[in-house]
Amino acid sequence: MKKILVTGAAGQIGSELVPALRERHGGENVIAAGHRTALPADVQESGPSIKLDVTSAAEVMKAVGELGIETIYHMSSILSALAESNRQIAYAVNINGTYNILEAAVSHNVGQVIIPSSIAAFGPDTPQENTPNETIQRPNTLYGISKVFGEHLGNYYHEKLGLDVRGLRLPGIISWKTEPTAGTTDYAVAIFYGAIREKKYTCYLGPHTRLPMMYMPDCIKSIIDLAQADGSGLKHHADFNVGAVSFTPSEIAEAVAARVEGFEMDYKIDPMRQAIADSWPDSLDDTAAREEWGWTPSYDLDSMSDDMLKNLKIKLSDGG
Numbered sequence: 001m002k003k004i005l006v007t008g009a010a011g012q013i014g015s016e017l018v019p020a021l022r023e024r025h026g027g028e029n030v031i032a033a034g035h036r037t038a039l040p041a042d043v044q045e046s047g048p049s050i051k052l053d054v055t056s057a058a059e060v061m062k063a064v065g066e067l068g069i070e071t072i073y074h075m076s077s078i079l080s081a082l083a084e085s086n087r088q089i090a091y092a093v094n095i096n097g098t099y100n101i102l103e104a105a106v107s108h109n110v111g112q113v114i115i116p117s118s119i120a121a122f123g124p125d126t127p128q129e130n131t132p133n134e135t136i137q138r139p140n141t142l143y144g145i146s147k148v149f150g151e152h153l154g155n156y157y158h159e160k161l162g163l164d165v166r167g168l169r170l171p172g173i174i175s176w177k178t179e180p181t182a183g184t185t186d187y188a189v190a191i192f193y194g195a196i197r198e199k200k201y202t203c204y205l206g207p208h209t210r211l212p213m214m215y216m217p218d219c220i221k222s223i224i225d226l227a228q229a230d231g232s233g234l235k236h237h238a239d240f241n242v243g244a245v246s247f248t249p250s251e252i253a254e255a256v257a258a259r260v261e262g263f264e265m266d267y268k269i270d271p272m273r274q275a276i277a278d279s280w281p282d283s284l285d286d287t288a289a290r291e292e293w294g295w296t297p298s299y300d301l302d303s304m305s306d307d308m309l310k311n312l313k314i315k316l317s318d319g320g
Contacts, residue, residue, distance in 0.1 A: 001029045002111070003068050007054055007101065008075030010037040012178040013116070013170075013219060017073060018043050020220045031067060035076070040177075054097035057104075064104040072113045073223070074101045079183045080120055080276050083143040094146030102157050102165070112164040114227050115238060117151050119171050119212055120144035124279040131281035133241045133288045140279055154238030166226050167238035168289065171212035171246075173219050174304060176312040184276045188213055188252055192308045195260045196316055204270035207250040210282040214244040215299040215307070222295060229293035236288050243284040244297035245304070255305045 004021055008014040009032035019042060022030045027047035032039055035053050043049065050067075053059050054076045064072070076097055083090035098115060105113050122131060123139040137148050147169075154165035172185025180186035180193070187203050194201030214222075222242045247255075253265040289295035299307070 001026055002070040004030045004071045004073065005033060005064065005067065005069045006030065006073045006075060007033045007052060007097075008077060009043055009049070010034040010039050011075055011077070012173060012175060012181065012183075013216075013223075014073075014075035015040050015043055015178060016175065016216055017075065017220055017223060019046060020224065021073070022047050024224070031069070033063070054100055055092040057100045060100040061104045061107060064110065065108045069108065070111045071227070072101060072105060072110055073227075074098065074113060074115045078143070079181060080141055080143040081184055081273055082181075083146070084141060084272060084276075087142055090142050090146065094143065095149055098146075098150045098153060102153060102163065106157065106161050106163055110163070112166070112227065113154070113157075114223060115150050115154050115165060115167045116223065117147045117167050117169045117239060118144070119169055119280050119284065120276075121147040121151060121169055122279075122281055126281060128282045130283050130285045131241065132285050133236065133239070141276055144279075151239040158237045164231060165238050166234075168222055168226055168240040168242045169284070170219060170222075170242065171214045171244060171284065173214055173216055174308065175216035176308050176315060177216070184273045184280075185211055185213065187249060191249075191252060191256055191265065192312050193316075195256045195263045196309070196313055199260060199262045199264070201253075201265045203249045203253075203265055203267050204273050205249050205267075205277050206269055206274060207267060208248050209274070209277050210246055210248045211277060211280060212243055212246045212282070212284050214242070214297065215304040218244050218297045218299050221298070222289075225295060226289075226293055234292050236292065240289040240292075240295075241284040241286040242289050242295055243286040245300050246283040247301050252301065252305070255301050256309075259305060259309055
C-alpha cells in the first residue's frame with residue numbers, strides 16, 4: 001500500500017482527515033505529522049506519527065524520502081486571525097512550509113500533493129455573491145495572501161514539473177471534535193459550546209455577516225473526493241471553489257435557539273475579525289468542482305445543527 005503523509009495532523013481538519021484516510025488505506029499506511037500541538041489520542045493510537053517542522057526544508061526532505069511517501073496531504077497552516085498577530089510564524093509556515101513540501105515531493109517522486117486553499121484567497125474587490133472560480137484575488141490578510149501563493153505555486157509545480165497538485169478553497173469549517181481556535185469563522189463552532197454549557201454566546205461578528213460554511217464530514221469528503229478523482233477530467237488543479245451552505249450569525253443563532261430552549265446570543269464585535277470577514281465572499285460558485293469531479297455536499301444548516309448538538313452533548317458530558 002502507498003504511504004501517505006498528513007502534515008498539520010493535530011489541527012482542526014488534519015485530526016479528522018487522518019482517521020478517515022486510515023479507514024480507507026489502513027492505519028499503518030497513513031503517517032500523522034504534528035509539530036507544537038500534541039496529536040489527539042485517537043490519532044496517536046491508530047497509526048504511526050512523527051514530529052515534523054514544515055518550516056525546515058531539511059526535515060521535510062528527510063521525512064518524505066526516508067518514509068517512502070507517495071501522497072501528501074499538506075494541512076499545516078496558521079489561520080487568519082493568528083496570522084495577523086504573528087506574521088513571522090505565519091509566513092514561515094504558510095509560505096515557506098508549502099514550498100518545502102512541494103520541493104520534497106518533486107525530489108522524491110511523490111505521486112500526489114493535496115494543498116487546501118481557502119475563501120481567504122479572495123478579497124474586498126472580489127464579487128461577494130456566488131463568487132466565481134476565476135475572479136480577482138486581492139486578499140488583504142497575510143493568511144489570504146499565503147493561500148493565493150499556494151494556489152499559484154501548486155499550479156506551477158503541476159504545469160512545469162508534472163507534479164499532481166490538487167487543492168480546494170474551503171469555506172469556514174464547523175466541527176464538534178476540535179475546540180474553536182483563532183479562525184475568523186470559529187464563532188460557528190463556539191456558538192454550540194456556548195449553547196450547551198451556558199445557553200448563551202457572545203459573537204465577535206456582526207449579526208448580518210454572511211459567510212460560506214461547511215460541516216466537517218463534507219470537508220473531509222471534498223478533500224478525499226478530489227484526491228481520488230480521475231485526473232484526466234480535471235481542468236483546474238489547485239484552485240477549486242467548494243460550497244455547502246452560507247449563513248449569518250443571526251441565522252445560526254435562530255437554528256440553535258430552535259433546538260436549545262432558552263438560548264440567547266449577543267454581540268461584541270472584534271474589529272479585526274469583522275474586517276477579515278467583510279473581505280470574504282458571501283457564497284461560492286462551485287460549478288467547476290461539481291462538473292469536473294462530481295462534488296456535492298450532504299449537510300445544510302439544519303442537519304448540521306442537529307448533528308453538532310447531538311455529538312457535542314455527548315462529548316461534553318464525557319468531560320471533553
